Amino acid sequence: MSPSQxxxxxxxxxxxxxxxxxxxxxxxxxxxxxxEPRPLEAEPKTSFLRxxxxxxxxxxxxxxxxxxxxxxxxxxxxxxxxxxxAVHVGNKSYYTALNRLFRDYDAVLYELVAPEGARVPxxxxxxxxxxxxxQQGLTDILGLEFQLAAVDYSPDxxxxxxxxxxxxxxxxxxxxxxxxxxxxxxxxxxxxxxxRDAAAGSRSEVTFGDLFGLLFAENREVRLRxxxxxxFTDMEVLSRxxxxxEGSTIISDRNAxxxxxxxxxxxxxxxxxxxxxGAAHMDDFDQQLRxxxxxxxxxxxWLEAWDLRLSR
Numbered sequence: 448m449s450p451s452q453x454x455x456x457x458x459x460x461x462x463x464x465x466x467x468x469x470x471x472x473x474x475x476x477x478x479x480x481x482x483e484p485r486p487l488e489a490e491p492k493t494s495f496l497r498x499x500x501x502x503x504x505x506x507x508x509x510x511x512x513x514x515x516x517x518x519x520x521x522x523x524x525x526x527x528x529x530x531x532x533a534v535h536v537g538n539k540s541y542y543t544a545l546n547r548l549f550r551d552y553d554a555v556l557y558e559l560v561a562p563e564g565a566r567v568p569x570x571x572x573x574x575x576x577x578x579x580x581x582q583q584g585l586t587d588i589l590g591l592e593f594q595l596a597a598v599d600y601s602p603d604x605x606x607x608x609x610x611x612x613x614x615x616x617x618x619x620x621x622x623x624x625x626x627x628x629x630x631x632x633x634x635x636x637x638x639x640x641x642x643r644d645a646a647a648g649s650r651s652e653v654t655f656g657d658l659f660g661l662l663f664a665e666n667r668e669v670r671l672r673x674x675x676x677x678x679f680t681d682m683e684v685l686s687r688x689x690x691x692x693e694g695s696t697i698i699s700d701r702n703a704x705x706x707x708x709x710x711x712x713x714x715x716x717x718x719x720x721x722x723x724x725g726a727a728h729m730d731d732f733d734q735q736l737r738x739x740x741x742x743x744x745x746x747x748x749w750l751e752a753w754d755l756r757l758s759r
Contacts, residue, residue, distance in 0.1 A: 510534060534679070588668070
């Protein structure tokens, strides 16, 4: 859209882009802790989020588990590191399947911006902070479960692998970031993407009519999931907003904390490890496991996170 076009036309995209920015943060990047505090390289080599279809009909939003392996060699044991991509609200069956899978790992490195030694909120507790409130609101309107209430974090093999609130705040200060600047970056990229799609003749906008129609539609929750799933599978917006050589606190610095913990666990002799983080973090992890650890990825195993089927 050129600068000569009406300002009102440009701003008409703001509400939709703002909703998308908040939702992307809530679903793909940050699980909100009880005490929430106030560089990606080449294009992704492995896919970690997909929208499955039956013809033109979306049937599920799926997340990937990808195993990165290194065979045993002289003086070096075999290693398996699974990247377990997450969306932070999902089907109950999705989290049930993850709970079963996590039993088989020597260590499950999980994300949570929380003080050292903090306990994950118990099921039924309400999350705090803007992102946590957004996540809880999404569970209600989408008819889904909240990750922190559905995943069992109590087993001994669960290991916190994230920044503390103090570390997170310090990293943002060092980078000159804030929650508002991160939101603004997402908003800007969302609007830019909408303009690129419009220029290419692609309809990516969710109109008022689309949303109003949901009020009178059957299967309202599923139809809303479908609208949101179309947006979430486009990881380009997140990569552009938080990637690049400079990176960001929300992806780069938190991933660095997880990689540090991975090195610690490997040094302790753990041979089968999961990194359980939001899908937005996985492209960066993928590159580091290949480059710095010499691990080779296998084919993804897909888990259905959202059921998008309309009842017959």
